[in-house]
Amino acid sequence: MALRLPRIGTSQVAALILVLLANWMVSPQFFDFHIRDGRVFGSVIDVLNRGAPVALLSIGMVLVIAMRGIDLSVGAVMAICGAIAASLADSHTLPVVLAAALGAGLLCGLWNGLLVAVLGIQPIVATLILMVAGRGIAQLITEGRIVTFSSPDLAFLGGSGSVLGLPTPVVLTFGMLALTLLIVRGTALGLMIEATGGNPRASALAGIGTKLITVAVYMWSGLCAALAGIVAAADILGADANNAGLWLELDAILAVVIGGTSLFGGRFSVVLAVVGALIIQAMNTGILLSGFPPETNLVVKAVVVLAVLLAQSPRVAGHFAGLGVLLNRSRS
Amino acid sequence: MNFKALLLATAFSGALVSAGVHAADLTIGFSQIGSESGWRAAETTVSKAEAKKRNINFKIADAQQKQENQIKAIRSFIAQGVDAIFLAPVVSTGWDSVLKEAKEANIPVVLLDRDIDPSGKDLYLTAVTSDSVHEGRVAGEWLVKTVGAKPCNVVELQGTVGASVAANRKKGFEEGIASAPNVKIVRSQTGDFTRAKGKEVMESFIKAEGGGKNICAVYAHNDDMMVGAIQAMKEAGLKPGSDVLTVSIDAVPDIFKAMAAGEANTTVELTPNMAGPAFDAIIAYKAKGTVPPKWIQTESKLYTAADNPQAIYDSKKGLGY
Structure with a gap:
């Protein structure tokens, strides 16, 4: 049951620290904390809280990508599950609401998994179907309007609720991270996922139930997306089917890639995917605090992402090493 | 044949209006963008209510945010020989040819909520939008x-x-x-x-x-x-x-x-009531030939x-x- 530590990750953690320091430079109160109503407030908490949905998505996404798959439907699944949760919140108890929303997420994952594993459809196409149709399903559930609710039980799961002083979404994310780590690293499952991603045929011949694992991984991704959808709906006390989770699948994929997991499958790190999600959110929060005009948001984001990815590229690292050698030579 | 029928219909509905019955025979087609937002849904609901108030036969085509669907809807309205077409354009360009077809069929077009590219100004009767x-x-x-x-x-x-x-x-x-x-x-x-x-x-x-x-x-x-x-x-x-x-x-x-x-x-x-002023403009246009201004601005009311x-x-x- 030994939990393995992430094998690499220096560049990701360094990037996160650099982005946080940059935030501190543009906004000196960035690391300030204060406690109100038994809850910690501060920009760092905002980063964790606002980053929770993408972090949750990336926990599921990293497993899918490790299997050489991709799940484009997570944003739409968020919208579906948020819509279900918000529609039921005022008329049903919290366990029923959660069961319905999480169940819907698992069902969406099952659909994706069956398309990919049983019918053999390319993952990008298979999940594209639900990405497009899913938002429509969510709009059907909400009838195209923003469904609001006033249930304090569900609202507790959003940014306004807190557990041990931390916003509930942060606690849920860490809980999900711990659970996922326990399942994939505490057992041989992680190894089987990496093997399937590396070479599905060889893995099948070696006796790994690749189809079952594929379906299970897509279902886990659906579950993570459902949780993210519940958090997003609980946060704004309503479900906005048109906008909830919109384009977040791309942020989740980016988080996984920043976390060093290859899109060609194989080796993966769940922790670093979450670090990737936090880098993205730290950047977003920093831009909001900086007072830059909004037209520059995407440019700033693109430059930082490029820098983080370049720092991970072995070739660029090689060049820097070469530069170091040159410098040493000129010095001697 | 179309033109004669239209003239006849116009004269007929004009006679009805002057007789005090409100535009009972007007058929108006509305190419709505879709249900992108709550406001859009409210606009559709209010349009239906306003049509009912005026006893207008009102047909709504939902374009699901696609221009080609709107163009298809307009062509089908022209084929059905409606008295007027309302259009909430999803984009501002690419309307010239289909609006020309409507103009040739002598069907006035009223833009709701959004304007189109300036080159098409003579292709529609009026635009009802907010500033x-x-x-x-x-x-x-x-x-x-x-x-x-x-x-x-x-x-x-x-x-x-x-x-x-x-x-x-x-x-x-x-x-x-x-x-x-x-x-x-x-x-x-x-x-x-x-x-x-x-x-x-x-x-x-x-x-x-x-x-x-x-x-x-x-x-x-x-x-x-x-x-x-x-x-x-x-x-x-x-x-x-x-x-x-x-x-x-x-x-x-x-x-x-x-x-x-x-x-x-x-x-x-x-206001989600863009159709109301548009209906009034069309009724006046059909009844008395009153050409409305090119732009009808809706009220921006402040609530406290x-x-x-x-x-x-x-x-x-x-x-x-």
Whole structure:
């Protein structure tokens, strides 16, 4: 049951620290904390809280990508599950609401998994179907309007609720991270996922139930997306089917890639995917605090992402090493 | 043959109107964009109600946000020989050929809510739209009047970057507060017209402006962002509506709920009733040949807590927002 530590990750953690320091430079109160109503407030908490949905998505996404798959439907699944949760919140108890929303997420994952594993459809196409149709399903559930609710039980799961002083979404994310780590690293499952991603045929011949694992991984991704959808709906006390989770699948994929997991499958790190999600959110929060005009948001984001990815590229690292050698030579 | 039939129909309906029966035989087709937002859904609901009020046979085609569907719908309306076509264009270009077909069939076209590319000006009868610069100006002038001579730092939640509505509402607000040097926009960021982003951006604004103590008012380009911002302020221990003034645009039901609870101050209405004035223009045009002005501007009404927000909420919430 030994939990393995992430094998690499220096560049990701360094990037996160650099982005946080940059935030501190543009906004000196960035690391300030204060406690109100038994809850910690501060920009760092905002980063964790606002980053929770993408972090949750990336926990599921990293497993899918490790299997050489991709799940484009997570944003739409968020919208579906948020819509279900918000529609039921005022008329049903919290366990029923959660069961319905999480169940819907698992069902969406099952659909994706069956398309990919049983019918053999390319993952990008298979999940594209639900990405497009899913938002429509969510709009059907909400009838195209923003469904609001006033249930304090569900609202507790959003940014306004807190557990041990931390916003509930942060606690849920860490809980999900711990659970996922326990399942994939505490057992041989992680190894089987990496093997399937590396070479599905060889893995099948070696006796790994690749189809079952594929379906299970897509279902886990659906579950993570459902949780993210519940958090997003609980946060704004309503479900906005048109906008909830919109384009977040791309942020989740980016988080996984920043976390060093290859899109060609194989080796993966769940922790670093979450670090990737936090880098993205730290950047977003920093831009909001900086007072830059909004037209520059995407440019700033693109430059930082490029820098983080370049720092991970072995070739660029090689060049820097070469530069170091040159410098040493000129010095001697 | 078409032309004669139309002339006959026109004369007939004209006779009916002059006889005091309101346009009973008018058939009007409406190519609606789809249901992209709550406002759009409300516009559809209100259009149907307005048509019923005037006894007009009203056909709505939902284009699901696609121009080709709208073009198909217009062609089918032309084939059915409707008396007029309403169009809420999803994009501003690419309408020339289909509008020419309508013109050749002598069917007047009225644009609702959005305008099209200037090259098509002679291809439609009139456009019923709101002036989004004016909406921003109304919001700004209200704030200037309310704060008086006190210094006031405003934070602005912009709509989606690049959206013309966002640019216009920003411009109008700046014009509205131009006369008052004590009212200043200190921070401005995009909240993408959504609640979630509105809340996130407001949280950062509060942190960046000394826990919100330096913020005197919030201006949001739409009510949804303001609903999110109000939640952010409440969670940070501020009192929106009293500590921090709020002014936003659209007049969706939920902002009236906040207003009734004393958490929002004012909203400027983007009326969902674009079809009403359009129906009146068409009836007058068919009956007496009165050519309406090229642009019919809808009213940008300002609502405050004094306007019985609870009653407005109750009347608006059934419209499909």
